[in-house]
Amino acid sequence: MSRSVLVTGGNRGIGLAVARAFADAGDKVAITSRSGEAPQELAELGVLAVKCDITDADQVEQAYKEVEEKHSAVEVLVANAGITRDQLLLRMSEEDFTGVVDTNLTGTFRVVKRASKGMLRARKGRILLISSVVGLLGSAGQANYAASKAGLVGFARSLARELGSRNITCNVIAPGFVDTEMTQVLSDEQRAGIVGQVPLGRYAQPEEIASSARFLASDEAAYITGAVIPVDGGLGMGH
Numbered sequence: 273m274s275r276s277v278l279v280t281g282g283n284r285g286i287g288l289a290v291a292r293a294f295a296d297a298g299d300k301v302a303i304t305s306r307s308g309e310a311p312q313e314l315a316e317l318g319v320l321a322v323k324c325d326i327t328d329a330d331q332v333e334q335a336y337k338e339v340e341e342k343h344s345a346v347e348v349l350v351a352n353a354g355i356t357r358d359q360l361l362l363r364m365s366e367e368d369f370t371g372v373v374d375t376n377l378t379g380t381f382r383v384v385k386r387a388s389k390g391m392l393r394a395r396k397g398r399i400l401l402i403s404s405v406v407g408l409l410g411s412a413g414q415a416n417y418a419a420s421k422a423g424l425v426g427f428a429r430s431l432a433r434e435l436g437s438r439n440i441t442c443n444v445i446a447p448g449f450v451d452t453e454m455t456q457v458l459s460d461e462q463r464a465g466i467v468g469q470v471p472l473g474r475y476a477q478p479e480e481i482a483s484s485a486r487f488l489a490s491d492e493a494a495y496i497t498g499a500v501i502p503v504d505g506g507l508g509m510g511h
Contacts, residue, residue, distance in 0.1 A: 276343040277489075278336075280304045280326060280383055281353030282319075283311060285452035286402060289478030290350050290485045295319050297486065300343040304335055304353065304383075326353050326379030336386050345390030348489045351380045352402040354420070358413045369416045376420035381427065384442075388435065397440040398489040401428050402481075405448045405504045408511040421446075425500055432498030441497035443488050448504025451475040471506030 282291040282303025288311060295301045295317040303310060308323025315321075320342055324335035339346060354376040357368040384399055391397025406414055407421025424444055431442040449455055449466050455475065458466070467473055484503050487493055502508050 275299045275347040275489075276339065276345060277301045277348040277350070278304070278339055278346045278383075278387065279350040279352055280324070280379075282314070282350075283307070283309065283321070286447065286450060286478050286481045287350070287352040288314065289482040290352060291319055292317065293479070293482035293486050294348070294489075299348070302339045302343060302346075326383055327374050329382055332382045332386055340390070345394065346387045347391070347394070347396070348398045348400070349384065349387040350400045350402065350485055350489075351383050353379060353383075354402070356414070356417050358417065360413050361415055364416060369419075372416040373420045373423075376417070377423045377427070380424060384427075384431065388431075388440070391440050392435070392438050395438050397435075397438075399428070399431065399435075399440065399442040400485050400488055401442070401444045403444045403446045403500070405446050405502065405508040405511075408446060408500075408502075408508045428500075429498045436497055441488075441494070443493075443496060443498070444500045445481060445484050445488070446500055446502045446504065446508065447476060447481050448502070448507040449475050450481060451477055469507060470504070471509075474505065476503060476505060 277294045277299045279287050279291045281287040283305035291301050291303050302320040304324035306325050310319050310321035322335045322338045324331045357372050359368050401424045403424045404421040406418045410418050428442045428444045
């Protein structure tokens with residue numbers, strides 16, 4: 273059965289791969305982006321693009337209204353949108369910290385809260401939050417990003433307890449280093465140093481994150497909630 277799926281930040285990287293995976297499976301997929309445009313490959317699959325800055329509650333509300341009008345109430349939400357503003361603690365400004373937390377954590381709260389309304393009425397739903405291995409391990413120069421991504425774990429587990437009686441699951445995917453635009457700007461030396469920490473000895477492909485999202489949204493994963501699924505090549509094991 274085709275479901276209404278919303279992927280925030282679905283215009284590139286992990287979000288694009290997730291949107292493509294659900295669209296390939298026959299779901300009605302919508303993505304949010306700040307530009308409101310979809311990459312050509314998603315447009316060809318019939319993916320709906322809506323303009324939305326998740327730090328703006330009014331834009332979040334408008335985006336949901338558009339998705340509900342064109343597709344129906346969101347049944348699967350993949351909260352992927354996020355930013356980084358890396359800086360050492362003593363050089364990190366208030367804006368560097370609060371901007372990242374407001375997007376990555378508070379922005380996720382906004383989109384999840386709005387999706388939950390329809391899910392509660394339908395008495396079913398799948399909520400997936402894209403965190404990071406950095407939220408579990410920590411990373412020098414990323415205190416803001418790590419704090420925001422770690423916060424998603426407590427948020428998801430609280431929702432798993434709160435919404436579980438309505439057949440709504442809430443899980444977290446914690447990717448490691450993924451081969452996206454964000455990591456492709458690193459130097460060869462930096463990339464080699466990162467890969468050296470990963471037991472599998474390579475970066476993840478965005479499609480490997482997407483396949484985990486597909487599984488957690490499937491009937492086969494109906495009894496999984498409050499889980500943190502690492503897709504990190506073994507980098508964060510034990511955390």
